[in-house]
Amino acid sequence: MRVNLFRELACAADARVEVRGLTKHYGGVAAVDDVSFTVEPGSVTGFLGPNGAGKTTTLRMILGLVRPDRGRATIGGAGYADLARPLEIVGAALDSTGFHPGRTGLDHLRIYAAAAALPSSRAATVLGVVGLGDAGNRKVGGYSLGMRQRLALATALLGDPAVLILDEPANGLDPEGIVWLRRFLKEYAEAGRSVLVSSHVLTEMQQLVDRVVILHRGRLIREATLAELSGDHGDLETAFFELTTNQEIRP
Numbered sequence: 001m002r003v004n005l006f007r008e009l010a011c012a013a014d015a016r017v018e019v020r021g022l023t024k025h026y027g028g029v030a031a032v033d034d035v036s037f038t039v040e041p042g043s044v045t046g047f048l049g050p051n052g053a054g055k056t057t058t059l060r061m062i063l064g065l066v067r068p069d070r071g072r073a074t075i076g077g078a079g080y081a082d083l084a085r086p087l088e089i090v091g092a093a094l095d096s097t098g099f100h101p102g103r104t105g106l107d108h109l110r111i112y113a114a115a116a117a118l119p120s121s122r123a124a125t126v127l128g129v130v131g132l133g134d135a136g137n138r139k140v141g142g143y144s145l146g147m148r149q150r151l152a153l154a155t156a157l158l159g160d161p162a163v164l165i166l167d168e169p170a171n172g173l174d175p176e177g178i179v180w181l182r183r184f185l186k187e188y189a190e191a192g193r194s195v196l197v198s199s200h201v202l203t204e205m206q207q208l209v210d211r212v213v214i215l216h217r218g219r220l221i222r223e224a225t226l227a228e229l230s231g232d233h234g235d236l237e238t239a240f241f242e243l244t245t246n247q248e249i250r251p
């Protein structure tokens with residue numbers, strides 16, 4: 001399974017995501033304010049912050065879904081819009097609610113594969129990888145939340161990308177699913193790829209990530225390895241609360 005899924009990357013730098021000075025205002029609100037960080041190949045990076053910190057807006061700017069007011073995000077050195085075959089560079093699962101309920105999981109994936117000029121056979125391959133091999137011919141309307149999360153991950157994996165960007169991927173997964181996801185993402189990173197994953201469940205992140213990027217009120221407040229953060233603050237939960245409370249309130 002791993003042999004088929006994880007092709008050799010031509011160059012490790014293909015999996016590097018660089019965010020430099022990203023800024024986005026909505027009306028008077030600085031949703032993201034001069035944020036810079038790097039997602040390193042070979043690592044799982046946790047993207048953390050309280051509600052409204054600017055995580056989703058940042059992810060959407062990396063993926064070319066929101067135009068920044070200032071700054072730039074690159075994946076393997078290129079902006080998303082300049083990627084010739086984007087699904088083969090970056091796979092993203094930001095939302096597991098947007099599936100057509102009347103389509104089967106397999107059909108959903110085949111449509112995405114066709115749109116990206118990927119072989120139709122990838123649909124069954126990625127369904128098997130995420131553990132939905134037996135549910136591929138069932139309509140997505142009958143899938144549980146955890147099954148939809150797995151389908152969203154399968155969609156992200158279609159192009160065998162160098163980078164995975166996932167928003168709350170464990171939401172709705174049962175304990176076995178969470179353990180599976182953790183192992184899968186670690187293996188993915190160990191194959192020289194990179195994973196950027198946002199979650200509010202800090203105990204889960206503690207077990208999953210190598211590095212963390214923490215936003216608060218639109219600004220970067222810490223980019224560090226988990227080991228550095230633990231050295232300074234103890235566990236991730238303690239670090240998170242120490243860093244995100246008692247912050248100076250900006251005008």
Ligand SMILES: Nc1ncnc2c1ncn2[C@@H]1O[C@H](COP(=O)(O)OP(=O)(O)OP(=O)(O)O)[C@@H](O)[C@H]1O
Pocket residue numbers: 026029030031032049050051052053054055056057058
């Ligand atoms: N399309 C939009 N129009 C107006 N304001 C927006 C829009 N998108 C985001 N915002 C605002 O930008 C700020 C950052 O929101 P964002 O969704 O990026 O935060 P988040 O860290 O992902 O939050 P959560 O953890 O709750 O998902 C919030 O104040 C939000 O209300």
